[in-house]
Amino acid sequence: MSGVAYRYRAHGLGIVSDVELPLPPGDGASDVTLRLGGAVDVPHRRPDGTPLAELSREGGRLFYALARAGERTVLRYPELAEFTGDADLADVTAHPHRGADPGLLPVLASGTLLAVHLLLRRHLVLHASAVEAEGRALAFVGASGMGKSTLAAALCGAGCGLVADDVLRVDPAGADGFVVHPGSTESRLRPNARQLADSAPSSAVRPTADGRLALRPGTHADGPLPLTACVVPRPSREAADVVLRRVPPSRALLWLCRFPRVLGWSDPSSLGHTFQALGDLVERVPLFEATVPWGPPFRPEIPARLLEALAEPARV
Structure with missing residues (x-):
């Protein structure tokens, strides 16, 4: 390692890093080591080797690519980082x-890099933000822009604890359920959700290099939690109240397959493992579609209404 070594415990992993990351502090054995190398010119081409994942922007310009050649694996973001x-x-x-904003490294490392590591190690990873309520976890699952982080931040503002934002590791826990592991200590909000940070102390709010607002809540989960439900948000400016609809397991599996954390994943063996793990998950953990009144302005009673709806008899 070079410089200061930061130590974290996130997603069930011990992490040692040259780069400061928005993760819970930790100690003990290291599962992941992240060193900071020198600046280079990161090209607009795929890394050599067998492709494992790839995503292009509109127009075909490469956004990121993941490839393995022998015992060497490369995750490349052209003109950003490698x-x-x-x-x-x-x-x-x-x-x-060279010349890229150094603030992008913590975003990419704590997000896609750790998600890729977990997938390569055959862990189930949801594209989800999660909160702790009464000793159990509630996960908001969906594609980017569907309101996962916004809902999690709103519930944290109403007294829940943050479990993770954007990347959620889920493990089976015996025959009856699953547990999730604490991850990011911040919710990354889009500009239209700035209202949720208005009452937070200035020390808990910071801009991020990708144009979001990072909000650190007062409470963060300190260990694995049983997963009580998954919720797919459906933000609505016309809705008057929260409406929940339980999704049957067969459809829930198809829905979760639509929201991978790492888009463009193509590694056959880990794809098969993920599909099987998602099938097990939807058989044991209910998934709901939630129509949620949306802002700005965000109505302060919505977090309580959502928790009340989930707690109704026969919901979970």
Whole structure:
């Protein structure tokens, strides 16, 4: 390691990093080591080796690509950063692109990099934000822009604890359920959700390099929690109240397959494992579609109404 070594415990992993990350502090054995390498020119081409994931922007311009050649795996964001490491990206060197905003490294490392590592290690990863309510976890699952972080931040403002934002590791826990692991200590909000940060102390709010607002709540989960339900948000400016609809397991499986955390994933073996794990999840944990009155302005009673709706008899 070079410089200051930060130690974290997130997603059930011990992490040692040269780069400061928005993750819970920790100690003990390291599962992931992130070193900061020198700046390089990160090219607009796929890394050499077998493709594992790839995503292009509109017009075909490469956004990111993941490939493995032997025991070397590369996660490349052209003109932003490149992460090079061993087979499952447990020992990684991060190279920022020359002239790129260094603030992007923590965003990419705490998000996609850790999600990729977990997937390569055959863990189930949801594209979800989660909160703790009465000792159990509630996960908001969906694609980018569907309101996951906004709902999580709203519930944290109403007294819930943050479990994770954007990346959620889910593990089976015996025959009856699943547990989730604490992850990010911040919710990354889009500009139209700034209202949710208005009452927070200035020390708990900061801008991020990707144009969002990071909000650190007062309470964060300190260990694995049983997962009580998954919720797919349906924000609505016309809705007058929260409306929940339980999704049957067969449809719930198809829905969750539509919201991968790492888009463009193509590794056959881990795809098969994820599909099986999602099938097990929807058989044991209910999934709801939630129509939620949306802002701005965001109505302060919505978090309580959502929790009340989930607590109605026979809901879970």
